[in-house]
Amino acid sequence: MFVVTNREVFPTKTGLNAFGSTPSCSGPLELRLAEAKKSRDRWKIDILPDQVTAAMAAESGLDVSGPEPVYTSRYVAAKLLARINPKLSGGRGKGRNFVLFVHGFNNDLKSALDRAWRFEKTYQVEVLVFSWPANGGGAKGVASYLSDKADAQASVGALGRVxxxxxxxxxEVHAxxxxxxxxxxxxRHPDDDEAWRTFFTEQAEKSCPFTVNLVLHSMGNYLFKKMLETSVFRSAQPIFDNVVLVAADTNTAxxxxWVENIAARxxxxxxxxxxxxxxxxSRLKMGERQKARLGHYVFELNASNASYVNFTDAAxxxxxxxxxxxxxTRNPxxxxxxxxxxxxxxxxQALPYDAARNLYQVS
Incomplete structure (x- = not known):
């Protein structure tokens, strides 16, 4: 799988040692891309160069002969598109849907990669991990939590760039x-408008058969919230089919x-x-100053665009x-x-709805 990060990276180091626990020395806006491959219980990490090399171009079919540099994000995009929509590049298979995953508090890169790997195996999706330096700055307890909140705020611009x-x-793909x-x-249908529209819709769906989804876990939601509260990235056009705020470590109040600023198809x-x-x-760490967290409070559920799903007491x-x-996940x-x-x-859609509390209940 591929990783995009604003952590410090060390291209000459091997394995997970290639990633640091602090923001890039060039600043928290600096992004680097890497490819991670798992063999048994070990991760092989390849920190990618900033620009596409001749070998990378040959592998991905990119044209690097022009005067302008071709950045590695193009290489990663080509590789991901070949996996999620193989027929587009002449391959076979049905492909898979795409997930951008943003991890939470006190997650080193191994934890984030292991979780993303389980996503891929369990849900048959293609995952791109955005990893921010959520390691607590080497601190413990409340200090660690506060350090990660500070790193999340510093990483707002990096997530906006992603x-x-x-x-x-x-x-570009859509166009x-x-x-x-x-x-x-x-x-096919030069003179029949209704047939033209039907044909266009059917063929468009066939040519782009995958969905694009965002999964935010724990304090990753706080990072996303802070991004939405700024002008770093605002778009009226939705990028994602689904946006899933899992166990959000943000205020319910x-x-x-900010949730109503999320655009989803x-x-x-x-x-x-x-x-x-x-x-x-999380709430106890901050004592009375920390308000109820969105991911564990089943009241005040009032975002007009959100579907609230309650897992409390589910088997x-x-x-x-x-x-x-x-x-x-033993619970079907x-x-x-x-x-x-x-x-x-x-x-x-398959879950019972509690209108009084505005939530769906998982049994």
């Missing part, structure tokens, strides 16, 4: 497909103010577990903070929800 680049790449399908529709999901042990600890969930993996309802949500579908 989303901006993803949006521009997807816009290329749209032009090709329009030309084909013009040849006034959350609608299909759904914005907010998942809840009143017994979430990590969010309970096998217990006090889990990451109930999309491990023991909680839990597994089915996240399978649908991470693959860009309307995952709440």
């Amino acid at each position: 989303l901006g680049k993803l949006q521009s790449i997807m816009a 290329t497909h749209e032009q090709r399908v329009e030309e084909l529709a013009n040849r 006034d959350h609608a103010e 299909r759904r914005v999901f907010v998942t809840l577990n009143e017994h979430d042990i990590a969010l309970a600890a 096998h969930v217990a006090r889990s903070h990451a109930y999309f993996e491990g023991k909680p 309802s839990v597994k089915a929800f996240f399978d649908a949500a991470f693959n860009g579908l309307a995952a709440e």
Whole structure:
């Protein structure tokens, strides 16, 4: 899988030692790309250069003969597109849907990669990891939590740059497909507007059969919230089919103010577990100053664009903070929800709805 990070990187080091625990020495806006491959329980890390090399161009089919530099984001985009939509590049197979994953508090890179790897295996999606320096600055307890909150705020610009680049790449892909399908529709149905529209829609869906989704876990939601509260990245055009706010370590109070700024083609999901042990600890770390956390408070659920999904007391969930993996997924309802949500579908439709509290309940 591929990783984009604003951590300090060490290209000459091997394995996970290639990533540092602090922001890039060039500043927290600096982004680097890497490819991570897992062999047994070990990660092989290849820190990619800033610009596409001749070998990378030959592997991905990119043209680097022009006078302008071709940056490595193009290489990563070409490789990811070949995996999620193999027919586009002449390959075979049905492909898979795409997830951008933003991890949470006190996650070193191994933890983030292991979790993303489990996503890929469990839900059959292609994951790109955005990793920010969430290691607590070497501190413990409250100091660690506060350090990560500071790093999250410092990483706002980096996440905005990632989303901006993803949006521009997807816009190019869409424009290329749209032009090709329009030309084909013009040849097939030059004088029948209704047949033209039907054909265009069907062919457009066939040429882009994948969904693009954003999954934010724990304090990754705080980072996303801070980005939405600034002008770093604002777009009226949705990039993602689904945006899934899992176990959000942000204030419940006034959350609608930023959640309603999220543009999604299909759904914005907010998942809840009143017994979430990590969010309970998060609140205790700050004492009375820390307000109820969005991911474990089943009241004041008032964002007009959000579907709230309650996992409290669902079988096998217990006090889990990451109930999309491990023991909680023994519950078929839990597994089915996240399978649908991470693959860009309307995952709440099979769940009973509690109108009084404005939430869907996982059994």
